[in-house]
Every structure is written in structure tokens, then in C-alpha cells.
Amino acid sequence: MKYFLMILMAALPLAAGNYKAKVEPYDAHTVSAEVSGRIVKLDQRDELKTLDKVVIEIDHALDDVQLANDRRKLQLLQEQIAVKQSQYDSIKDLASQNRFTKDQYKTELLSLKMQAEDLKSLIAQLEDMIAKKRIALHRAYLKTLYVRQGEYVAPGTKLMKVEDHGGGRLVLYVDAADRAVLEKAKITVEGSSGWKVEKAATSTDETYVSYYRVDLVKRDSVPLGRVMTVTITPQ
Structure with a gap:
């Protein structure tokens, strides 16, 4: 319950038009096997690196x-x-x-x-x-490997989690007043601009029932993992 309350407090506004959010990677997704076979190439040392190479190879x-x-x-x-x-x-x-x-x-x-x-x-x-059977990454960050060399995988087996570090994402849960002015508001993240609204919910969230989810994105170098203050100023 304490953990849930901490998350909820982080999602709520600090004051009118001000929010706290953690900078996440621009994108993150899981790569799964499309075919079956035994893994013949995989290096565990590739984890936590940005790669441009074949990461996993299934016997062909x-x-x-x-x-x-x-x-x-x-x-x-x-x-x-x-x-x-x-x-x-x-x-x-x-x-x-x-x-x-x-x-x-x-x-x-x-x-x-x-x-x-x-x-x-x-x-x-x-x-x-x-x-x-040759799964390559192109300038992508390998967050987690779920398999090991020598393992047999079937279609649908999770292979790895990959992140796009070529930008960042902030997920906010804004109140009704800020959602109403969002399209014309000035949005700054700790004084810096360049963050754009990628998507904004038109109905309230299932968990934060009085708030609307808003995703801000920026294609630039950003401090991943840092908690930042977002200000929404009506124009």
C-alpha cells in the first residue's frame, strides 16, 4: 500500500500546472522469436550496451x-x-x-x-x-537478455528487451484543468523546451481515475532516469 501511495503521489500535480515525472527511454519493447531453433550465437556481455550488430543467432x-x-x-x-x-x-x-x-x-x-x-x-x-534466425540491433540499447546460448527457443519465446535511447519520454497524469488547455499551453521541463505532446488521453485513466495520461517526447540527448518537473502554462 505504501508503494502504491508513493506512485500515486508522484503522478499528482505538485501545484497548479506542475508535475513530477521520470525520464524514460523514447521507446522500449520486447523482441520475441519468430521461428524455432537452438541459439548458437549470443554474448551476455552485450547487455546494457548500445549495439549495431547481430545479437542472437539461431541455428540455420x-x-x-x-x-x-x-x-x-x-x-x-x-x-x-x-x-x-x-x-x-x-x-x-x-x-x-x-x-x-x-x-x-x-x-x-x-x-x-x-x-x-x-x-x-x-x-x-x-x-x-x-x-x-539472425536478430540484429541497429543503434539500440540492449536492456535485458532473457535467453542463453545453447537454449532451444520456440516461436513467441521472449529473447530480449530493447530500448531507444535516441530521446526521452515523460508520462504525466494531468488534472482536468490542465488537460483542457493542453493543446495551446506552453510546456517546459525544468525550464527547457523542445518536449512535444505525442499523445494525450481524452478519457480519465483506469488507475488514476481523476487524471488524464499525457506522453511528452523529445528527440535529443536527455537525462534518462532523472525525475524532472514539468510545467504546463496556459497561453
């Missing part, structure tokens, strides 16, 4: 072999198509060739082309599968 050795085989098959099939196309083109307009022979060549050509399209679809599926 057999997929690589199958992909190489299918690509070779497609190449051979395309060579067959080229030969069959040449043969068909050489007879399709000849009066000396009967309709049955021309239709036979055309049918064989169409059959090869259908096989090629089916093989292209299989190759695309394999490429997508392999891509989903």
Missing part, C-alpha cells in the same frame, strides 16, 4: 545447405527453360510443324516455368526463415 546450418541446393536447382531449371524456349520459338511459326507438336513444346515450356516459380517461392521462404 541446414537451411543454408537447402538454400544453396535450391538456388542451384533454379539455375539449372532456368537453363532448361532457355533451351525449351529456343526450341519452341524455332517451330511455333513453321507451317511444316503440326499443331500437336507445337502445343507439346509449349506445354513443356509452361511446365518448366511453373516449376521455376514454385522453386522461387521456396527459396524466398528459406531466405525469410534464415533472416528471422
